[in-house]
Amino acid sequence: MKKMLMTALSVFFLIMSASAADPAAGFLKTVKGTASIIRQGEAIPAVVGAKIFKDDTLRTGADGSLGVTFLDDTVMSLGPGSEVALKDFEFSPAEGRLSIFVRMLKGTAVYLSGIIAKLAPQAVRFETPKANIGVRGTRFAVKVEGDAQDVRR
Amino acid sequence: MRRRVAAGMDKPPNTFSAESQRRGTMQRLLWVLAIAFMLSGCAARRDLVVLLPDPDGKTGSIEVSNQGGSTVISEANSATEVKSATSAPKAVAKMDESEVRAIFGEALDAQPSPPEHYSLYFKSDSTELTEESLRTLESVFSAMARMKPSEVTVVGHTDRTGSREANFQLGLERAALVRDLLVSKGVDQGLIEVRSHGEDDPLVKTDDGVPEAKNRRVEIVIR
Numbered sequence: 384m385k386k387m388l389m390t391a392l393s394v395f396f397l398i399m400s401a402s403a404a405d406p407a408a409g410f411l412k413t414v415k416g417t418a419s420i421i422r423q424g425e426a427i428p429a430v431v432g433a434k435i436f437k438d439d440t441l442r443t444g445a446d447g448s449l450g451v452t453f454l455d456d457t458v459m460s461l462g463p464g465s466e467v468a469l470k471d472f473e474f475s476p477a478e479g480r481l482s483i484f485v486r487m488l489k490g491t492a493v494y495l496s497g498i499i500a501k502l503a504p505q506a507v508r509f510e511t512p513k514a515n516i517g518v519r520g521t522r523f524a525v526k527v528e529g530d531a532q533d534v535r536r
Numbered sequence: 537m538r539r540r541v542a543a544g545m546d547k548p549p550n551t552f553s554a555e556s557q558r559r560g561t562m563q564r565l566l567w568v569l570a571i572a573f574m575l576s577g578c579a580a581r582r583d584l585v586v587l588l589p590d591p592d593g594k595t596g597s598i599e600v601s602n603q604g605g606s607t608v609i610s611e612a613n614s615a616t617e618v619k620s621a622t623s624a625p626k627a628v629a630k631m632d633e634s635e636v637r638a639i640f641g642e643a644l645d646a647q648p649s650p651p652e653h654y655s656l657y658f659k660s661d662s663t664e665l666t667e668e669s670l671r672t673l674e675s676v677f678s679a680m681a682r683m684k685p686s687e688v689t690v691v692g693h694t695d696r697t698g699s700r701e702a703n704f705q706l707g708l709e710r711a712a713l714v715r716d717l718l719v720s721k722g723v724d725q726g727l728i729e730v731r732s733h734g735e736d737d738p739l740v741k742t743d744d745g746v747p748e749a750k751n752r753r754v755e756i757v758i759r
């Protein structure tokens with residue numbers, strides 16, 4: 384029994400350390416006004432240089448804005464009152480593992496696609512509650528007016 | 537004490553009815569407000585997607601799609617609106633730059649400058665830069681001053697003359713040299729990540745033992 388527990392624990396820690404070693408997807412390059420990173424349900428104040436990981440949500444207040452540079456050179460910025468979740472990010476060209484998946488819930492965003500879009504355009508996903516945007520290596524801007532259900536939080 | 541309570545109990549029916557009447561009015565008012573809000577919301581609640589010119593002046597294309605259909609935008613400052621997840625994106629319409637600016641100004645101003653890539657080349661089996669790369673180095677320095685980077689990666693590479701182990705070491709020495717040059721120009725050493733790929737990541741594939749000038753390089757990414 385004890386042995387089993389120990390094994391379970393060590394497996395648990397292995398998984399934990401593996402996820403902790405997950406490389407950052409990018410980092411904050413610009414921050415103005417109120418802005419935060421929501422990670423595992425907790426709001427971390429956004430500061431220039433802060434790392435961004437897969438599953439983070441970026442949120443700006445009424446006076447806020449921020450800009451992210453991703454490892455594949457994708458550049459994304461948010462205007463005030465915005466919320467955007469990074470659902471997936473993988474950039475290992477050598478192993479052919481490429482993915483960037485952004486879900487925008489509300490606000491305004493400007494997106495300049497990077498190397499992932501050049502190597503594998505279909506590996507780029509940008510979603511709003513109402514549409515998907517297929518990127519062919521380019522820059523675009525999106526405005527999403529939050530629905531009542533998004534305002535809950 | 538008891539009487540006061542009893543006396544107090546006399547009143548409630550009255551207050552109650554007055555209150556419930558007030559509440560009824562309040563409720564109706566709230567409904568009217570809610571409906572007005574929903575109506576105004578319906579008109580405004582549309583996704584707007586605008587294709588912007590790339591920083592280098594070129595323009596790519598995007599496809600906006602949902603269950604209702606899809607629209608391709610391939611002209612700069614052209615836009616589409618999406619009313620709901622089931623209604624097709626509207627026909628593409630051109631926007632004024634001032635309109636784009638009015639809606640996306642803050643987001644545009646928050647855009648970080650895109651990362652820049654540079655390659656510096658070396659003479660055979662040495663950490664001496666080629667003449668041309670000494671000039672490139674000046675552009676690297678000015679990019680550092682201009683971009684105020686949050687992260688700089690410096691990766692050393694070699695060709696396939698010499699052993700693999702020695703080349704890993706040489707790649708590291710080349711990268712370290714570039715790092716020292718950057719630090720001497722005031723770049724914070726903590727921002728610089730130095731790595732070597734040795735001979736394993738060539739630009740031009742060659743057989744072992746073959747000298748290749750294009751592979752003797754340090755690649756710099758400024759983010």
